[in-house]
Amino acid sequence: MPDVEQMIRRQKVLADFGEFALGCDDLDQILHEACRLVAATLGTGRAKVLEIQEGGRELFVRAGVGWAEGVVGQLRLPMEEHSSETYSIGKRAPVVTRDIGKEDRFQVPDFMKEAGVVALVNAPILLPGGRAYGLLQVDDTAPREFGEEDTEFLRTYTIILGPVLDRLLTVGRLRSSEERFRLMMEEAQDYAILITDREDRIVDWLPGAAAVFGWSAAEVQGRPGAILFTPEDREAGEPEKEVETARTTGVAPNVRWHLRKDGARVFIEGSVRALKDAEGRLTGFIKIGQDVTERRAAEDALAESEGLLRALVEGVPQLVWRARTDGAWTWSSPQWAAYTGLSVEESRGSGWLRAVHPDDREGALLAWAQAHAQARAGAETLAGVPLEMEGRLFHRGEARYRWFRTRATPVRGEGGQVVEWLGTSTDVDDLRRLQEQQEVMIAELQHRTRNLIGVVWSTFNKTLRGSTSLQDLRTRFNDRLEALSRVQGLLSRLAGSERVEFGEVIRAELAVHGALEEPGKVVLEGPPGVRLRSGVVQTFALALHELATNAVKYGALGQPAGRLRVSWRLVPATEDGEPWLQVEWRESGVKMPEVSAPPPGGGYGRELIERALPYQLGAKTTYELGTDGVTCTITAPVVSGAV
Template sequence: MVDSEQMMRRQKVLADFGEFALRSGDLDAVLTEACRLVAEALGTGRAKILEIQEDGQCLFVRAGVGWKLDIVGHLRLPMSERSSETYSINEGKPVITQDIAKEERFEVPEFMKEAGVVALANVPIFVPGGQAFGLLQVDDTKPRAFSEEDTEFLRTYATLLGPVIDRLHKVRTLHRQEESFRLIVENTLDYAIVLTDAEDRITEWTPGAQAVFGWTADEIKGQYSAILFTPEDREAGEDRKEIETARREGFAPNVRWHLHKDGSRVFIEGVVRALRESNGELRGFLKIGQDVTERIQAEERLRESERHAKLLLAELQHRVRNTLAVVRSIARRTVQTSESVEDYAMHLEGRIDAFARVQAAVTRTPDAGLELTTLVADTLLSVAAQEGERVRHIKGPNVRLQAKAAETVALAIHELATNAVKYGALSAEQGRIEVEWTIEESPEQPRLVLRWTETGVRLSGEKPTRRGFGTELIERILAYDLGGEANLEFTPDGLHCTISLPATGDLVLENAQPARRS
């Protein structure tokens, strides 16, 4: 029988253990304290708790008192059919051995015999739901007849242990999950995770949100989330529409440009979800979004490249058509004005070469145009390479012609130079050529005026009656293609030609600095 003093001592043990378990969150510390208290209450000096591990294949000495250091936290016992521990767990009832020397039902582990254990009592531990955790075992070094009161006390103690172990397991699992979540949140820096209250004021601001938007938690908490919207979206009420949609439907897409602290913009792909209490009351909103700015910008660059490629293709097709049209026109007009096959071949080759040089130059830098000084000098050099010293000077302001103007002007200069070689200044030893141009103001628009002056050659002073391709090009095609004017004056001293073109952006790119080439 258990006297009243022992009863009080055991009740105090249960109370002390309950208080300790409530204060501690460390399962190993709680189990060790449980062993100390039960060994003290029963006066055995030794106790241990064994946990089922490896899918029911072994029992691990998880906690204990009165045992060597290499036993507790290290030793594993196989769950054999002839062990009292296995029997107690499988049958769900206590097992008492008063003297292991006389025990014939079960095999006693060698480490217990070596430790001098004589008597023992096993009580299974079950967690809520009926799953076996392991067992509580008290050991005595002398023969002992554990009473029914002893057994019931152990059963009560084990019954108290089960929920405590279950709670601490859940707490540990929750802590691990919380730690895992914290690590995920803190290291996911391209995702902004934001919590707001029911009024959409920011209450939680993760490191990812700081990385995406720039504000620190101290700077942003308490602000309305509208601070993240662009001014135009706030003006259109998109911030309010998003929250009302989430409040009404449970969630709302959040896919748009947002504002960074530094004023730049970030594109977010995300969602807003309403958070509600179990009674349906709105608690706030969870906003999760990924920064996809680089992808959006790359897609925009790709679209821009595709648009640019289409424009280039269209421009190329346009240029090819125009080029072929000009070549056909040159060939047709050259046939009409040539006196022989040899004359046709010579003129056609020269004109196409002049046209090709300009094409090659403007194709290299299609938006930069072609410098007029270079165009005139190169054309003269190609026609009259040996007569360079007879060209006094080529001068005028720094003017660049757009592709269309450069093609037509180059052909005109080619015709003037070819004519000078055959009939004009470059056919006589004393002949000279001057080429100069100016930008002249006029009531309607500025005009580029180019003057070609030949001297030192004897001419009749009368305009030739026969009109060649060059004359037609200068007088008609310049006017038709470029809206220009040309005047050919055949003086007794040589040909004077004045060409005037509109100095508009479609034809002429003008710089202020003059350019001279003598």
């Protein structure tokens, strides 16, 4: 029969904890109280919360009760594969260890043994959505049968704890975000930032606005945003037009002269955006603008001096030009003439199109039309809509077309109308080629990585099946990883389209075993320069490693009288035109083992050659145990390009 009193006590603990969590916003306090209550309820006096950190690589003892100094808030444990903590998180269920002295499933951390822990139970803490936060772990110093009622209590406890932690973590992130936003806004002294309500009355006035306009927050609180506009703009109804545009479209440009408290004028480039609540209702507007008065004055001064403009333009490396609003050129810089061979006269009007690649001319004209239409549509509110496109221009010196990025900005008159365009064309041909090479290199790296991961995974699984102990697994797997590492070392030294040669692979493998040090022990015969495709080098090299390892243990490389001959050649091409590589591994002078001895070449190595190579590479293989050694042939489509 259920222990009713115990059930009532545990329900009260859950209620007490829930009530405590509702009134507390401190994560550490809540975790500590959770440990205290559960340790007292289960009568162990000891519990802790382990938090997953470092991207799932370790557990941090975030809170706990009953532990010595130096554990809670300081100790970190790696998330090892054979730990009950990792297993519990992976299973999403409580895991019990009744007596660690008899536990053969998991490894128990040393600090727990030293603290006298004998029995323990792990309960994963899951956040809403199933993401694991960590573990609630209850420990006992005596063997204990944590029954189903205990684990179900802990499971219920952590189900309550998960949403509480999620709330606190979310609140913490929100507070941190709000603090960063506040600091950013307060430090943005170069930008005037203010917020108005639905009627465009000022409700928030940040330090940048005070620095730009001169009013303090107290002086402008509740006043209309129109106080920042010049008298002529107020008379023309510009403040109302601006907020109405933001109200209907979501955003309105704010690029105009504004008024400071002292009566001085500042030119602001910015925008006004509508603010809405979760239901989409308008709550107000945020206005952000930068004081560009000095830049505006410099631009005006520059516009007054055509000679200065020409000197500036002709000194830059870009090809510079000016055009009418319809795209007809009126002037081109000396750089343009030197590059394309077209003079100023030849480039005027639509003559500049003669330097554009025929396939790019239609796109260039379309970009012009779209940019000009945008500029005209926004003449009253926009400072300029730039034209930007890429196309090919003829290089007279190289007698070929090169890629250019062209950008043009409309120049406006006093009334805001576009009067002409000023543009530059920048040579990006070399940059595009480098980007293409980079994409190829990235794709090659990703391909190699996927192949290597697949090879390592397959090698581990097959090594595991053929190992007799953990030490045997470690030795064999390390040997095979070293073989892969040698190949990766060869691959890492390659550049561009270079490939590993077969001669390098076989010499590297035999050199590791010292087989090339004894004259006449090994004979290598084959044409130089046989390049291997990078995607198959790892698997191919593993096969050679297995042959060499077998020869060291049982064959020609491990016996004084043994001899090894490795020969390779290219066989006639297949239908796709690529030749195949044929390799023959022939041992001689080997005293073959007795029948009771382990068969040479058995296990993973032979499986790799006779099954994996045909399956993965489409290879044709033979493997024979002769009276004086192993003879193996591998014929595979692994050659890359010309040799």
